Amino acid sequence: MSNGEKTPTGFEPRIVAFFCNWCTYTASDLTGISRLIYAPNVRVIRVMCSGRIDPQFILAALREGADGVLIGGCHPGDCHYQEGNYKALRRFKLLKRFLNRMGVEDERIRLEWIAASEGDKVQKVVNEMTEQVRKLGPLHLAPIATPEAFEHEDKQELVAAGAEGESS
Amino acid sequence: MSGQNGNGKTNGSAPRVGVYVCHCGINIAGKVDCESVAEFARNLPDVVVARDYKFMCSDPGQELIQDDIREHKLNRVVVASCSPLMHENTFRKACADAGLNPFYFQMANIREHVSWVTKEKDEADKKAKALVAAAVHRVRFHSALEKKRVDVHPDVVVVGGGISGIHAALTMANAGKHVYLIEREPTIGGHMAKFDKTFPTLDCSACILTPKMSDVKNHPNITLWSYSEVVNVDGFAGNFKVQVKRKPRYVIEENCIGCLQCVEECVFKNARFDDEFNENLGKRKPIYMPFPQATPPVVLIDPTQCLRFTKGKCASKCAEACEKNAIDFDQKEKIEEVECGAIILSTGFKTFDAERIPQYGYKKYANVYTSLELERLVNAAGPTSGEIKLRNGSTPQSVGIVHCVGSRDQKTNAYCSRVCCMYSLKLAHLVKERTGAEVYNFYIDMRTPGKGYEEFYDRLLEEGNHFIRGRVAEVTDWAMSPEEQGKLVIRVEDTLIGVPRRIPVDMVVLSVGLEAHDDADDVRRMFGISCSKQGWFTERHPKLAPVSTATDGVFLAGACQGPKDIPDCVAQAGAAAAEALALVDKGFVELEPNTASINADLCCGCRTCVSMCPYSAIKVDETQDGEKSIINEALCKGCGTCVAACPSGAISQNLFTDEQIFEEIEGVLSYV
Ligand SMILES: Cc1cc2nc3c(=O)[nH]c(=O)nc-3n(C[C@H](O)[C@H](O)[C@H](O)COP(=O)(O)OP(=O)(O)OC[C@H]3O[C@@H](n4cnc5c(N)ncnc54)[C@H](O)[C@@H]3O)c2cc1C
Ligand code: FES
Numbered sequence: 001m002s003n004g005e006k007t008p009t010g011f012e013p014r015i016v017a018f019f020c021n022w023c024t025y026t027a028s029d030l031t032g033i034s035r036l037i038y039a040p041n042v043r044v045i046r047v048m049c050s051g052r053i054d055p056q057f058i059l060a061a062l063r064e065g066a067d068g069v070l071i072g073g074c075h076p077g078d079c080h081y082q083e084g085n086y087k088a089l090r091r092f093k094l095l096k097r098f099l100n101r102m103g104v105e106d107e108r109i110r111l112e113w114i115a116a117s118e119g120d121k122v123q124k125v126v127n128e129m130t131e132q133v134r135k136l137g138p139l140h141l142a143p144i145a146t147p148e149a150f151e152h153e154d155k156q157e158l159v160a161a162g163a164e165g166e167s168s
Numbered sequence: 169m170s171g172q173n174g175n176g177k178t179n180g181s182a183p184r185v186g187v188y189v190c191h192c193g194i195n196i197a198g199k200v201d202c203e204s205v206a207e208f209a210r211n212l213p214d215v216v217v218a219r220d221y222k223f224m225c226s227d228p229g230q231e232l233i234q235d236d237i238r239e240h241k242l243n244r245v246v247v248a249s250c251s252p253l254m255h256e257n258t259f260r261k262a263c264a265d266a267g268l269n270p271f272y273f274q275m276a277n278i279r280e281h282v283s284w285v286t287k288e289k290d291e292a293d294k295k296a297k298a299l300v301a302a303a304v305h306r307v308r309f310h311s312a313l314e315k316k317r318v319d320v321h322p323d324v325v326v327v328g329g330g331i332s333g334i335h336a337a338l339t340m341a342n343a344g345k346h347v348y349l350i351e352r353e354p355t356i357g358g359h360m361a362k363f364d365k366t367f368p369t370l371d372c373s374a375c376i377l378t379p380k381m382s383d384v385k386n387h388p389n390i391t392l393w394s395y396s397e398v399v400n401v402d403g404f405a406g407n408f409k410v411q412v413k414r415k416p417r418y419v420i421e422e423n424c425i426g427c428l429q430c431v432e433e434c435v436f437k438n439a440r441f442d443d444e445f446n447e448n449l450g451k452r453k454p455i456y457m458p459f460p461q462a463t464p465p466v467v468l469i470d471p472t473q474c475l476r477f478t479k480g481k482c483a484s485k486c487a488e489a490c491e492k493n494a495i496d497f498d499q500k501e502k503i504e505e506v507e508c509g510a511i512i513l514s515t516g517f518k519t520f521d522a523e524r525i526p527q528y529g530y531k532k533y534a535n536v537y538t539s540l541e542l543e544r545l546v547n548a549a550g551p552t553s554g555e556i557k558l559r560n561g562s563t564p565q566s567v568g569i570v571h572c573v574g575s576r577d578q579k580t581n582a583y584c585s586r587v588c589c590m591y592s593l594k595l596a597h598l599v600k601e602r603t604g605a606e607v608y609n610f611y612i613d614m615r616t617p618g619k620g621y622e623e624f625y626d627r628l629l630e631e632g633n634h635f636i637r638g639r640v641a642e643v644t645d646w647a648m649s650p651e652e653q654g655k656l657v658i659r660v661e662d663t664l665i666g667v668p669r670r671i672p673v674d675m676v677v678l679s680v681g682l683e684a685h686d687d688a689d690d691v692r693r694m695f696g697i698s699c700s701k702q703g704w705f706t707e708r709h710p711k712l713a714p715v716s717t718a719t720d721g722v723f724l725a726g727a728c729q730g731p732k733d734i735p736d737c738v739a740q741a742g743a744a745a746a747e748a749l750a751l752v753d754k755g756f757v758e759l760e761p762n763t764a765s766i767n768a769d770l771c772c773g774c775r776t777c778v779s780m781c782p783y784s785a786i787k788v789d790e791t792q793d794g795e796k797s798i799i800n801e802a803l804c805k806g807c808g809t810c811v812a813a814c815p816s817g818a819i820s821q822n823l824f825t826d827e828q829i830f831e832e833i834e835g836v837l838s839y840v
Contacts, residue, residue: 016833016837029281032251032280035284040288048806052811066833084807084809115698
């Protein structure tokens with residue numbers, strides 16, 4: 001559903017976006033200047049370059065309750081810092097496979113190259129992604145174990161294993 | 169989540185945040201309930217005051233912040249208003265003026281990212297609150313920073329020597345700057361050098377342009393490199409390194425005096441090769457000067473035609489004839505490097521390829537010309553010495569000028585090329601004046617905004633030119649009546665009377681639109697700027713920064729930014745020169761302190777960061793505790809790629825620390 005209309009079902013995804021300063025953030029400003037209405041579900045965090053986007057940021061966003069994460073950088077060859085976007089792509093691919101394994105659907109994590117002049121692409125991508133994530137419903141991450149819990153479980157397992165060993 | 173009670177990092181004292189929500193008139197307040205956003209902000213961690221106000225960027229708005237800094241001992245400030253790319257510096261300065269380090273400031277973009285793009289008011293409120301929370305969370309972890317100053321190289325490079333580049337170069341050279349003017353073709357002058365007259369005043373193009381061209385040539389502050397192209401650009405505003413490929417002309421430029429003795433003596437007695445400067449309507453020899461006033465006034469040899477290169481041997485009469493020993497068949501391409509503080513791009517445009525609209529018969533019918541070809545035909549220095557002749561040498565009795573070829577057309581270019589109506593009028597006038605022919609203009613709308621332009625149109629109406637409103641469907645030689653026999657027939661629906669018409673003429677002129685160069689995408693990439701889908705270079709702001717680009721220190725002049733006429737090109741070139749002067753005259757640039765640094769205690773010496781850095785700013789040092797990476801701050805440009813890559817979390821980037829970004833993530837999601 002485009003143009004920021006709400007669904008009757010009530011679930012509205014929250015998507016965190018990381019946009020590079022030079023292309024995609026500028027593009028999203030242009031979307032505003034051009035008054036192109038889009039879904040209100042995306043909240044943008046600015047970084048200087050998509051190369052700055054640490055996979056931990058994406059994990060943190062999901063942990064804090066985001067239903068999806070969008071990454072925006074300059075088109076290949078256009079990065080203001082030469083090739084930060086390639087580095088971003090590399091990390092993105094790896095992280096995506098990893099998250100997939102953890103049960104996070106493909107559509108929740110998206111990377112787009114959006115040039116400073118492509119204000120309309122911001123609108124299109126945000127609307128599209130919002131719609132896809134809305135269909136998927138809220139993200140339910142398997143509860144991530146705290147270090148203490150790990151320790152605890154590990155210990156119990158060890159104890160159990162040890163006990164078995166001893167008894168046999 | 170860090171809780172509501174505040175626990176931000178405190179360089180000394182606890183954070184005390186002030187939040188200011190701007191209405192921006194109704195730009196924000198029309199969609200966002202600014203009062204409720206301020207109310208919401210009051211409950212965010214460490215917030216001491218939160219207010220909303222009509223225009224935060226106004227003087228009273230800024231004073232509001234400054235008073236609060238003093239009164240409430242604020243040590244952090246958040247303004248929720250427009251994009252940081254718009255007003256971050258304004259508010260940083262306001263903070264600094266009140267004694268607060270400007271980097272204790274953060275902006276939330278609730279205009280471009282909220283009020284202008286959101287449909288529902290309640291959704292806009294929610295999003296604005298989330299962004300404000302993110303900014304508040306983050307700002308608590310800011311620290312005091314200093315901007316770095318770097319000296320600026322005083323020279324300037326101008327790329328493209330049409331009227332725009334020429335004017336920009338002269339303006340800066342007259343101000344005492346050394347300018348390198350790089351032109352791809354053998355001569356400067358660009359399109360304007362090809363015209364006979366210029367609208368609307370009909371002053372002679374050469375008379376106003378060639379003096380400026382020779383000024384360029386003779387100016388002590390201008391180094392003119394024609395037949396040269398930029399191949400690589402390194403560096404940043406204030407200190408660029410530009411590599412220029414200087415193509416071989418096989419003539420030593422310094423020796424050639426332009427006497428043309430060599431051309432005279434060339435073994436080709438007759439000129440028989442297509443003359444590009446004359447739009448291939450005339451012929452030239454393999455050794456030639458593009459046109460008599462070419463600047464520099466130096467000949468060149470076309471190695472695809474000269475026998476010395478094609479056959480490997482030639483009597484080389486040209487070299488013999490040259491008293492200055494200027495001919496050098498062994499000349500090689502050279503790469504030279506120049507340093508400069510600012511760059512102006514003025515690479516202009518190309519004309520639309522009329523063959524892309526086959527129904528207009530260009531290259532199919534001999535007497536269908538483009539407007540640029542007609543410019544050469546009416547030019548006294550052109551291939552026919554200014555006589556308008558058909559291919560068979562006769563003078564046309566009737567001429568049809570088809571407007572908007574490759575403009576205002578969904579199939580080719582949707583935009584209006586801005587100059588075609590006016591130059592069509594100019595050409596109509598010249599054709600009528602020189603030949604007395606009946607002239608028909610086929611137009612969609614007449615667009616004549618500009619000083620003296622509408623008056624020029626009126627004059628053409630009075631001169632008895634025909635104006636037919638309608639997009640031409642076809643140009644054909646298929647005669648349907650005796651009077652159409654041997655003519656070109658223009659088929660058009662005359663939309664003013666609603667009747668399809670057939671107008672037989674001797675000559676058809678296609679008023680081709682303006683397009684970006686084919687290599688615009690490569691060029692803009694080299695200079696780190698962007699271009700529109702059509703290939704026009706993008707200015708930083710369409711209204712308020714029309715000659716700046718997203719890359720500091722790179723400016724735009726003329727038609728490379730979009731179609732425009734000569735007066736607009738010259739005005740823009742002057743503006744670009746002024747911007748470049750403002751940069752280099754200041755003598756230094758201040759850099760955002762967003763550089764990265766490595767905590768040696770955490771660094772494990774794995775070198776992951778070293779290969780990440782595009783600027784080779786990271787080196788490995790042998791220390792007592794083993795190998796450690798260190799960043800040379802002077803080389804770091806602040807992309808943060810190494811920070812994201814460091815497996816040990818040892819690297820931190822000012823203004824974008826992990827902590828700040830994690831807080832931003834938390835803030836943007838924790839409340840709404
Ligand atoms: C048929 C016709 C008639 C016109 N008549 C009029 C008129 O009467 N009055 C009027 O006001 N306007 C007229 N115009 C518009 C006018 O041509 C433009 O306003 C003006 O020429 C633009 O100047 P410019 O310097 O920006 O670009 P250009 O004239 O295109 O010059 C650009 C220069 O940059 C060079 N260049 C390009 N790429 C590179 C590169 N990568 N490296 C180095 N150099 C490069 C080119 O070789 C060229 O010399 C007319 C246009 C046309 C097509
Ligand atoms: S600056 Fe945009 S991706 Fe690097």
